[in-house]
Amino acid sequence: xxxxxxxxxxxxxxxxxxxxxxxxxxxxxxxxxxxxxxxxxxxxxxxxxxxxxxxxxxxxxxxxxxxxxxxxxxxxxxxxxxxxxxxxxxxxxxxxxxxxxxxxxxxxxxxxxxxxxxxxxxxxxxxxxxxxxxxxxxxxxxxxxxxxxxxxxxxxxxxxxxxxxxxxxxxxxxxxxxxxxxxxxxxxxxxxx
Amino acid sequence: xxxxxxxxxxxxxxxxxxxxxxxxxxxxxxxxxxxxxxxxxxxxxxxxxxxxxxxxxxxxxxxxxxxxxxxxxxxxxxxxxxxxxxxxxxxxxxxxxxxxxxxxxxxxxxxxxxxxxxxxxxxxxxxxxxxxxxxxxxxxxxxxxxxxxxxxxxxxxxxxxxxxxxxxxxxxxxxxxxxxxxxxxxxxxxxxxxxxxxxxxxxxxxxxxxxxxxxxxxxxxxxxxxxxxxxxxxxxxxxxxxxxxxxxxxxxxxxxxxxxxxxxxxxxxxxxxxxxxxxxxxxxxxxxxxxxxxxxxxxxxxxxxxxxxxxxxxxxxxxxxxxxxxxxxxxxxxxxxxxxxxxxxxxxxxxxxxxxxxxxxxxxxxxxxxxxxxxxxxxxxxxxxxxxxxxxxxxxxxxxxxxxxxxxxxxxxxxxxxxxxxxxxxxxxxxxxxxxxxxxxxxxxxxxxxxxxxxx
Numbered sequence: 001x002x003x004x005x006x007x008x009x010x011x012x013x014x015x016x017x018x019x020x021x022x023x024x025x026x027x028x029x030x031x032x033x034x035x036x037x038x039x040x041x042x043x044x045x046x047x048x049x050x051x052x053x054x055x056x057x058x059x060x061x062x063x064x065x066x067x068x069x070x071x072x073x074x075x076x077x078x079x080x081x082x083x084x085x086x087x088x089x090x091x092x093x094x095x096x097x098x099x100x101x102x103x104x105x106x107x108x109x110x111x112x113x114x115x116x117x118x119x120x121x122x123x124x125x126x127x128x129x130x131x132x133x134x135x136x137x138x139x140x141x142x143x144x145x146x147x148x149x150x151x152x153x154x155x156x157x158x159x160x161x162x163x164x165x166x167x168x169x170x171x172x173x174x175x176x177x178x179x180x181x182x183x184x185x186x187x188x189x190x191x192x193x
Numbered sequence: 194x195x196x197x198x199x200x201x202x203x204x205x206x207x208x209x210x211x212x213x214x215x216x217x218x219x220x221x222x223x224x225x226x227x228x229x230x231x232x233x234x235x236x237x238x239x240x241x242x243x244x245x246x247x248x249x250x251x252x253x254x255x256x257x258x259x260x261x262x263x264x265x266x267x268x269x270x271x272x273x274x275x276x277x278x279x280x281x282x283x284x285x286x287x288x289x290x291x292x293x294x295x296x297x298x299x300x301x302x303x304x305x306x307x308x309x310x311x312x313x314x315x316x317x318x319x320x321x322x323x324x325x326x327x328x329x330x331x332x333x334x335x336x337x338x339x340x341x342x343x344x345x346x347x348x349x350x351x352x353x354x355x356x357x358x359x360x361x362x363x364x365x366x367x368x369x370x371x372x373x374x375x376x377x378x379x380x381x382x383x384x385x386x387x388x389x390x391x392x393x394x395x396x397x398x399x400x401x402x403x404x405x406x407x408x409x410x411x412x413x414x415x416x417x418x419x420x421x422x423x424x425x426x427x428x429x430x431x432x433x434x435x436x437x438x439x440x441x442x443x444x445x446x447x448x449x450x451x452x453x454x455x456x457x458x459x460x461x462x463x464x465x466x467x468x469x470x471x472x473x474x475x476x477x478x479x480x481x482x483x484x485x486x487x488x489x490x491x492x493x494x495x496x497x498x499x500x501x502x503x504x505x506x507x508x509x510x511x512x513x514x515x516x517x518x519x520x521x522x523x524x525x526x527x528x529x530x531x532x533x534x535x536x537x538x539x540x541x542x543x544x545x546x547x548x549x550x551x552x553x554x555x556x557x558x559x560x561x562x563x564x565x566x567x568x569x570x571x572x573x574x575x576x577x578x579x580x581x582x583x584x585x586x587x588x589x590x591x592x593x594x595x596x597x598x599x600x601x602x603x604x605x606x607x608x609x610x611x612x613x614x615x616x617x618x619x620x621x622x623x624x625x626x627x628x629x630x631x632x633x634x635x636x637x638x639x640x641x642x643x644x645x646x647x648x649x
Contacts, residue, residue, distance in 0.1 A: 017504045018386055018486050022618040027599035031257060031271035033231035033278045045620045073504065075387040078420060079618060081322040082229065083338035104390055104422050105322060109338035163354065165214025176340065180348035183209060183217060187348055190208040190219055
């Protein structure tokens with residue numbers, strides 16, 4: 001897994017709440033047996049009309065918006081446990097998702113793929129979304145070590161929470177699997193109980 | 194202070210606790226399928242790791258399989274490759290597979306309970322959010338991502354922070370024609386799609402105590418639709434009778450020992466929960482959804498409420514509905530009876546007893562998809578297939594089918610489908626498809642009438 005320390009980037013607004021993982025990546029694109037190329041179908045049914053023609057109304061097709069931060073409405077990533085949703089977001093080029101609320105499984109999947117899911121206050125989220133709509137150029141700064149998400153132009157300096165263990169993993173690029181393998185003795189002992 | 198059911202099962206499976214971090218939870222049973230396992234097997238191979246406990250892992254092919262002509266090679270090349278990859282991986286690593294053609298094959302959350310693999314007091318995971326289904330047996334069962342599937346392969350454990358506990362009590366007498374699906378759709382409509390996030394739910398009260406195991410599975414299955422990682426019901430005589438004598442249930446002395454332990458699995462009287470919610474059974478009517486998340490549900494004969502926010506406005510637009518209108522009288526061309534929520538024998542008995550001697554309306558395509566080969570066989574043995582055929586319903590072979598728009602079974606764009614599945618998300622049943630979630634009884638009635646009709 002890639003290390004994450006800090007990021008300064010423009011952002012893409014998605015002011016919709018309850019974005020489910022079926023929207024992030026529809027099931028018909030889950031047939032691959034590797035993790036490659038899911039970004040192409042990220043938000044497929046919102047991005048394309050009739051599955052082929054780009055939907056000009058959708059933010060990912062708006063040339064004004066770019067950057068590696070996605071700012072989305074509350075309860076992002078609800079529904080199916082498909083990790084393909086996190087792979088699609090990562091493959092498209094997002095490194096951070098900011099929302100006021102994340103579904104449990106998605107949040108875990110994101111962190112396991114080096115994507116930082118940052119939960120901020122609903123009012124702050126609303127002002128960032130509003131500002132982004134008016135000005136696609138605004139910069140958001142994320143500092144994982146300090147657990148700070150800053151939007152200088154709005155004067156927002158928001159602290160976010162992250163499990164200390166997960167923070168350590170992201171900062172160092174460590175996987176859970178390595179950690180669990182280091183606990184084999186304890187696990188074997190538990191099995192013998 | 195006494196422990197909750199959840200605490201009892203959780204605490205019995207903790208290997209270790211990381212300071213300021215998650216806990217290491219031991220997993221008794223890992224279920225896998227073709228869609229969320231290939232990348233996890235690949236990770237093992239990349240890292241040169243072997244599987245820790247193949248004896249605690251069982252596989253089936255369900256999401257990406259056709260429900261017609263299963264004896265033939267799968268037509269779609271990508272689907273075929275995915276199913277073949279599962280077979281190869283299971284052979285290579287030594288995992289038991291009940292694949293296509295096997296008499297045990299089926300939707301993983303239908304197959305595992307009916308074989309007695311699911312047992313009270315277990316911890317169970319699967320790369321599928323509806324793993325919550327198994328909570329009906331008093332197990333801690335929840336969905337995981339593929340990275341975690343690899344972790345369980347490698348260590349038989351997951352790293353997880355202990356969720357908070359919530360008890361949802363429903364007591365009183367359910368009305369006529371109100372079943373388990375209505376109860377859970379009502380709960381989700383009342384609480385919303387994220388009320389359960391961060392929680393593990395225990396369902397309590399006489400309404401759940403009186404339910405069959407099939408009904409309890411329908412309820413626990415949809416726990417994830419309110420954001421809860423899982424939901425569970427204390428095991429009782431109904432549970433024990435269901436598990437007893439099934440293929441993989443403990444037998445003889447082992448059964449007696451397990452049973453004695455299972456009988457201790459209930460929340461103590463003085464146990465406290467982080468959140469307690471009560472509902473009166475009498476308030477629950479037959480339910481239907483009108484929007485694009487399972488929380489957008491209402492009584493079958495109610496009027497669509499006004500949109501509360503932009504997202505709900507978008508949902509009504511997608512569905513082609515207006516606030517204030519009724520669903521009664523809406524023409525419906527597709528009816529799907531199946532999925533891990535409602536594809537067990539009891540569901541098909543309910544449907545068969547309603548449609549016996551009736552015929553589906555001409556405009557309706559009614560699809561009946563058994564949850565497993567065993568359910569399909571039971572449908573035959575009980576003669577229900579004849580009732581379905583005479584009523585013009587099409588019976589398919591077992592699989593996830595039109596629940597998720599992944600395999601060949603899809604609902605066409607802009608068409609409405611009254612479905613017994615669990616998700617009405619945009620495009621869930623196929624691009625542009627519009628899903629209305631309901632019970633098997635309402636689905637059957639819709640198929641016969643060709644439109645949404647009141648039960649009265």
